[in-house]
Amino acid sequence: MESSKWLAIRRRLPAPVINLYCFAHAGGSPGEYVIWGDQLSGVQVCGIKLPGRAQRWKESPLRRMTELVDALITEVKFEQPFALFGHSLGGLVAFEVARALRDRGLPQPVELLISSSPPPPLPTRSTLVHTWPDDEFQAETERRWGELPERVRQDPKLLSLSLNTLRSDVEIFETYRHCPGDPLAVPITALVGDEERQELRTDAWREHTTGEFALHSFPGGHFYLRPQREQLLRVIAHSLSNKQIVRPAL
Numbered sequence: 169m170e171s172s173k174w175l176a177i178r179r180r181l182p183a184p185v186i187n188l189y190c191f192a193h194a195g196g197s198p199g200e201y202v203i204w205g206d207q208l209s210g211v212q213v214c215g216i217k218l219p220g221r222a223q224r225w226k227e228s229p230l231r232r233m234t235e236l237v238d239a240l241i242t243e244v245k246f247e248q249p250f251a252l253f254g255h256s257l258g259g260l261v262a263f264e265v266a267r268a269l270r271d272r273g274l275p276q277p278v279e280l281l282i283s284s285s286p287p288p289p290l291p292t293r294s295t296l297v298h299t300w301p302d303d304e305f306q307a308e309t310e311r312r313w314g315e316l317p318e319r320v321r322q323d324p325k326l327l328s329l330s331l332n333t334l335r336s337d338v339e340i341f342e343t344y345r346h347c348p349g350d351p352l353a354v355p356i357t358a359l360v361g362d363e364e365r366q367e368l369r370t371d372a373w374r375e376h377t378t379g380e381f382a383l384h385s386f387p388g389g390h391f392y393l394r395p396q397r398e399q400l401l402r403v404i405a406h407s408l409s410n411k412q413i414v415r416p417a418l
Contacts (some may be wrong), residue, residue: 186210296337302331358382
């Protein structure tokens with residue numbers, strides 16, 4: 169696997185048809201996404217690596233969406249042509265990155281793929297889970313998104329590191345405030361498990377683009393993308409293949 173400070177690439181293609189930049193869910197890592205490149209022909213999958221986790225665990229994590237987006241726009245060179253994919257919190261990050269690229273007059277993605285993520289504006293939260301003590305925080309996040317791996321739960325050092333990472337991501341989510349603006353012109357494809365389509369208001373993503381909008385529902389819940397990976401990748405491959413890819417002039 170090729171790795172830089174901000175990007176993880178499992179398979180470097182000499183001439184990719186398109187680059188797919190993937191933003192992980194809260195507490196997640198790019199490793200879950202970069203393996204998709206083995207099944208997406210012509211697509212170079214680039215996992216975004218954030219400070220405060222994995223090889224960057226010694227760095228202070230970012231705790232605000234604005235800080236995170238500013239860092240990504242400054243540090244990551246999004247190689248054209250490209251699309252953005254984000255799951256859960258990563259979906260909101262991908263959306264805000266696309267808005268920031270537009271607002272700064274930078275090249276736009278050919279598509280925005282948003283998975284298991286509620287469209288902004290989000291409801292105001294009266295309870296901030298990221299402020300809770302470790303045991304309560306762990307219990308609540310596991311109730312929402314499933315238990316941490318057993319090897320993590322049994323290793324105090326690894327558990328502490330994992331909870332710190334997850335806590336900073338949950339803080340980004342809970343303090344995120346959407347600034348109203350013009351909808352994107354970028355096509356949006358929303359992806360969701362059918363168990364939470366209504367709860368997440370997934371259909372409302374259509375309000376954030378003047379371009380094409382598509383919605384695909386899969387059997388399952390918040391992490392439908394794991395058991396339904398083959399079906400998801402077929403949808404992604406088909407969606408990207410339908411976009412007119414125009415390479416930048418040299």
